[in-house]
């Protein structure tokens with residue numbers, strides 16, 4: 186009994202009782218772990234209403250939107266709502282300087298006017314299932330390499346079987362660092378059309394200045410429609426397709442939210458690192474975040490100046506700027522949050538407690554001691570290697586854009602040299618197709634400037650051993666502008682017509698000359714060095730680290746036994762819940778949980794693009810013409826809740842205790858962004874657009890009220 190008590194005490198000390206709000210839970214296990222608490226907090230429905238593999242449930246109304254967002258069905262006719270920033274690339278792709286939907290918005294006034302988006306998919310989760318035993322079958326007695334191989338084989342065959350000859354997309358993913366595995370089976374719809382998007386002055390109001398911030402006034406939503414064939418099954422785009430009929434769509438509440446209300450977010454959180462040891466937390470806050478912030482400072486300077494100088498470039502680089510700036514800002518909030526929580530010290534304390542628990546159970550010395558010793562030595566090497574990785578990633582692979590083209594050419598050269606004619610042929614065909622979309626959003630002088638600014642950063646930022654001697658020599662010989670002249674301006678890669686000709690002519694002798702192109706050669710050298718020296722070391726380190734994490738994680742799971750424990754996010758469906766509430770960002774300051782149209786007027790600044798308010802919105806404000814979307818005399822715009830979310834949750838439904846849609850998630854508060862590593866119930870808040878604001882914009886602002894007829898609106902009318 187004594188021992189049990191000590192153990193219990195340690196459990197409480199170590200991981201605390203998980204706060205009512207922390208956690209991204211597996212829908213399948215809600216009944217077991219969460220339902221009682223959810224109901225205590227006000228939730229009125231059952232776990233089956235959220236996830237039911239055998240009948241319609243909320244999960245049938247939630248989709249993976251594109252490659253990294255969530256969306257939800259809001260009508261029986263395939264209507265979908267997600268964020269404006271999730272549909273941004275699509276809206277941009279339909280925009281030109283003359284017909285600028287990004288600036289002015291887009292509203293289909295009939296089904297015929299909806300715009301197809303080649304390449305865009307939404308996927309519906311058919312079912313999920315724990316498959317740990319099947320994945321690990323026959324691996325018990327095997328050594329590490331053989332075990333890995335067998336595991337992979339098991340996964341492949343599970344996925345193959347579940348895909349039912351390609352009818353479904355089946356993915357097996359590890360949870361808890363491979364201590365368990367789940368199978369996710371999706372149906373993928375490929376005809377998804379743009380229905381409506383507000384102007385950026387609403388959908389991106391506040392822009393990158395307000396991004397990650399509260400109080401917030403962004404109308405971050407857009408509408409799409411999913412189309413299917415006659416049988417309601419996925420089909421490529423065709424004018425004959427018909428609106429998809431979902432098994433379930435969300436009813437919408439016009440009643441709004443009150444402080445303290447239960448709120449749940451169902452969506453696809455991308456990735457979190459809740460269980461990493463203190464060493465890694467320290468590397469993130471002291472090295473990785475600062476390094477990447479500094480590199481992006483430069484990128485943003487260059488891109489901003491270019492966008493300000495030319496309206497064409499402004500459109501070309503709009504999405505790129507938004508995405509560079511997004512993580513850049515998040516990392517800054519993350520560092521501050523981790524510092525405020527004293528995260529490294531907290532992590533060490535938790536590890537100490539874990540050690541006590543393991544000792545008390547007599548399993549420290551033979552199982553966990555070496556794990557922690559290994560962390561020490563592995564992370565010492567890791568920090569230097571990950572630094573090189575971050576620099577290469579930010580500068581070579583995702584920085585100077587022409588290197589993307591150089592990489593395509595390099596692959597072509599490889600096939601040429603190895604005389605892989607078939608491969609070469611298809612590469613040339615693909616490359617030729619990709620050229621126009623690459624150049625569409627490419628501005629040579631902007632990219633040249635990036636090259637000029639970023640190359641010296643790369644040369645000076647990492648240890649010389651991580652760079653090819655060729656490159657360091659080049660920079661010494663041709664400092665500053667000289668390098669641009671010597672490498673960038675001597676290259677044919679920026680000449681679209683010339684490349685197109687080379688690719689379509691497919692003359693091997695002429696193609697071979699590209700090997701000596703200075704940009705191709707520069708990329709080739711950097712890439713080779715990265716692939717042969719940086720990457721193998723990093724791969725080996727991450728592998729060893731994750732082997733140790735798997736053991737540590739198993740220990741945590743053992744220690745917590747039947748207590749609720751949530752796995753790190755992995756871009757699969759999760760349910761997270763909390764309450765509608767504000768927070769105190771600073772001593773003496775209390776933020777409310779909601780904002781209104783008055784706040785938009787307060788922030789208005791016609792001189793600043795990010796804070797321009799459309800005339801029509803001002804007119805509605807002056808007339809107080811809010812229709813049924815008002816709350817008192819005001820029009821609600823956004824609200825915050827203490828729901829644990831992360832990137833990927835953008836576009837997720839925020840539902841009330843009755844399972845009705847009250848908001849669409851789109852962000853987190855800056856002060857709480859360290860929640861990917863350490864959640865803080867006091868400061869971590871998700872941000873949603875109040876659904877009433879979205880409806881108001883559709884109906885009153887855009888005059889597309891016909892879209893509301895297919896929705897199920899409940900509450901105040």
Ligand code: ARG
Pocket residue numbers: 270389392393396397507508510511832835851852853
């Ligand atoms: N911070 C949000 C997210 O992580 C919104 C990003 C898009 N908005 C922007 N202004 N860049 O995705």
Ligand code: GLU
Pocket residue numbers: 253254830831832833834835836851852853
């Ligand atoms: N805006 C993020 C997204 O695109 C959600 C914000 C967050 O990271 O919580 O998923």
